[in-house]
Amino acid sequence: MDMKQKALEVEAKGTPEGGAFLNRELSLLEFNRRVLAQAEDPSVPLLERLRFLTIVSGNLDELFEVRVASLLAQHQMESGHNGIPHALAVSLERASQECRNLIERQYKLFNHEILPRLSENGIHMLRRGERNAAQRAWVKQFFDKEVRPLLTPIGLDPAHPFPRVINKSLNFIVELAGKDAFGRGTGIAIMKAPRVLPRVIRLPDELSDKKGACYCLLSSVIQAHMADLFTGREVVSYSQFRVTRNSDLWVDEDEVKNLRQALQSELHARNYGFAVRLEVGRACPPHLSDFLLNQFQIDRSRLFAVDGPVNLGRMLEVANTHDKPELKFPPFVPSFPGKLNGPDIFAVLRKQDVLLHHPFESFQPVIDFIQCASVDPAVVAIKQTIYRAGMNSDLMEALIGAALRGKEVTVIVELMARFDEEANINWAERLEQAGAQVVYGVVGLKTHAKMALVLRREPNGLRRYAHLGTGNYNSTTAKFYTDFGLLTCDEELTADVNEVFIHMTSLTRPKQLTSLWLAPFSLQKEIVRAIKEEAAIARNGKPARIIAKMNSLTDESVIKALYEASEAGVRIDLIVRGACALRPGVAGMSSNIKVRSIVGRFLEHTRIFYFRNNLQHDVYLSSADWMNRNLFRRVEVAFPVRSATLKRRVLREGLHPYLKDNVNAWELGSDGHYRRRKTRNGQKATSAQQHLMEMLGAGNHPNRENEHGPDPVAPRRG
The missing domain is CATH 3.30.1840.10 (Polyphosphate kinase middle domain)
Incomplete structure (x- = not known):
């Protein structure tokens, strides 16, 4: 064969x-x-x-x-x-x-x-x-x-x-x-x-x-x-x-x-x-x-x-x-995080990680990150993955500019991104002409991970800065796709990102990663492990909880692990926009699993995996859906959100509103059909996307990174 x-x-x-x-x-x-x-x-x-x-x-x-x-x-x-x-x-x-x-x-x-x-x-x-x-x-x-x-x-x-x-x-x-x-x-x-x-x-x-x-x-x-x-x-x-x-x-x-x-x-x-x-x-x-x-x-x-x-x-x-x-829908203006308004984005990241929630928050900080690296004399190298950048891209122009200025620019362009092949070929040619090192991922695998790495020479030596995201480096789709992105200089995370880049360019097997889950090597195993650990917690009589949000759920191994966790007593909520092969609500198989889909003004694109884990509240963001192709036939990463404050943000913005939604939510029945969630008994109409626009839109943007509160606990389901 x-x-x-x-x-x-x-x-x-x-x-x-x-x-x-x-x-x-x-x-x-x-x-x-x-x-x-x-x-x-x-x-x-x-x-x-x-x-x-x-x-x-x-x-x-x-x-x-x-x-x-x-x-x-x-x-x-x-x-x-x-x-x-x-x-x-x-x-x-x-x-x-x-x-x-x-x-x-x-x-x-x-x-x-x-x-x-x-x-x-x-x-x-x-x-x-x-x-x-x-x-x-x-x-x-x-x-x-x-x-x-x-x-x-x-x-x-x-x-x-x-x-x-x-x-x-x-x-x-x-x-x-x-x-x-x-x-x-x-x-x-x-x-x-x-x-x-x-x-x-x-x-x-x-x-x-x-x-x-x-x-x-x-x-x-x-x-x-x-x-x-x-x-x-x-x-x-x-x-x-x-x-x-x-x-x-x-x-x-x-x-x-x-x-x-x-x-x-x-x-x-x-x-x-x-x-x-x-x-x-x-x-x-x-x-x-x-x-x-x-x-x-x-x-x-x-x-x-x-x-x-x-x-x-x-x-x-x-x-x-x-x-x-x-x-048409009323115009929506995303907010711009105030902490990033200053001239030195790297100084901000040395103090704290920055979480961005698109399209409710602007995608411009991601472009600024690469543009600043392109012109900063202290930056010596930039590495980036590109899956769908679009025909016109300030970010890609910044990478070309960095190469022309003599910086070491390495770009992994996925030429097999379906229906974006021509645009990616054009970018690859321009990058090569500017002097960038361009590779096309790993043979037999699509590079779907969303990562950018900046190496900057500072008084104490080279320091790494990274952006990790759930969505593409595309400023057009970032206006109507929901995604999270993390800007960080965390040493463990950025070291792992660097190791993944070395793996993709050198074709050597990656070293043991500290923080990232990497497909096709560890991502599926780690997801199944985390599900099984939650099941073990439930069997010991303790509260156990899984909430996951993604585009599609079709991988058999993950579905079977979820079924086992459900019958062990884990309470599981899945927010799946598109195809879902899991059959929820079946006695003796999936009685503790509920599946819902949100379809509204914006295209739901965020991948979030939450495991209660004895109040450790493990939160991962990822480029990958729970599909066979993502887990075994693509280069994908899932990355942890470590800050307790940022974990609260992910749950309060990325999960909880979607579990409360009774305007754009559809619930999957065990017969495979979806039924629209409706308000009942005088309930207030609640739209997750509308809530986030009102909370995060321009003029309504609090300094959430400084907020404090109890450990995040998912809301009860109706």
Whole structure:
């Protein structure tokens, strides 16, 4: 078995469904129902509801591009042919049906509530029959001048084979009658919508007889003038269509000499992976959809006929660009920790660790940390991991500046960060050109740890300063992802960070670490150990408590340890945003476990692990979820919060509000379905995110690092 097959096998294995485990794909779809519920919630501002609607579309795209594609690829490799084993077929059919139900609900909401409400608020998405004469004339002119010259219909015959269709692109299939230019009869044509054309078009305001802004979709423009493209032929029927393809990149890291160069050649191929889903318009004739299914070799269970545009994600442009503040969430300004306002961030860190809670507190101190190191003459070296930095990044520019100033800059760039490969390749090239040492992580493992290390020459010798975080070094996502970050010069922590960097660059096995839990070596073992120790405490008749917050929970070994701890008497609360394979509340297995998910204005991204541990109150922050891939196939770290004051902050900001939430909280039942938590018996409505915005936003930022109080004790559950 080669490396590719091994990797696909691990990725496709997932968590088996049975009495003890929930199906991972169905759990992901449950998460998207919770996101869709935000779009359905009339208390959410209208353009934000539209945004949540588009997020569901993007999430479903990725489910098919990655998860479904991995399952299909693995079983095809195992069987050696295109046949799908019965068990997999049943699982995929069930997921497809759940997905179909979700999409039906999504388009019903879009057509019958979102679009009418947008129109009531002066944002009109006009179909062909809704445009007035002046608008129809403008659309005709736009089509003739801007669209038609770029279209290339392909009439299919032996000399004109079916064109290559790019992943998730907009296309049309057209059935024609009548003789073509060479006297031949009926036929089929395929037409791609050029990617350079906007998918959402704003019509000139002066042409409108409606108050507000009028838009139309490119697909509507093309369909309105479809007949103009086939002079002398009759357009019998047509449909827009969209194909979703496998989007996993594969490079045999044992064979290539330069991973960056190999990936650059692979990026283009991603657009043409094997097809896993076909979307068509609801009015598409069955014989045309059958033709496409056969062409792309897609099972009928993965055909989706939608009542509207085949890509609702395009509507995000309207949500992002339309300037109606009353239809969006009120602006939120994060606070900036006062202690870091001074000119010398390193002097502050020599006195105390600084905990940052994004997006409620600004991400700017993290950028400042690297920028100060870049220009400080006393700084001799900077080391950093990069997973998703984005296309534009002041932090990355600071690293480049440091290298140009002659500092020793080492950057571990994860080139295999899915869908960020191109941006990371560009940064790697620029860093190398500036003189930085760039490596691409560890062969076979993704580097997902979030670490930065600064070495500074001071009177007593070299001193290390570090930033450790739960989220990416991306100033854009830091505005709407919840994450914690720790700035520290703690000798043990920073020594461990340095050891991890040496491990990743030299490929030597890391020395025994003092404070950090490191995947793929110790992280899973330490998590299971901490769970089992809590169980032992409970068996001795003492109070035992675990609270953990993460994006996903699917690793079998951790779930089994949690089950054992539950039945030993440990009270366990899990806050899991997305997929959760653990089945809570089952007598004799998980009776002491409760699982909830928070879906709100911000994307919950923080990973926090709390163990009561006989009042030691162990608190760890981490880059890792409790998933097989994080624990065994990535470089990840979990780092302790040692200060009692900062521990209280993590619990009071990162855990307790989420356990009290009865606005954005969903509770997982033993049947695998989530039910929205509601206020009852006159309870006060409590939103964790709203509470944190009010507590930590600009102008409301107390000097919490100096607060004192009792040891943190988690609130009782209702």
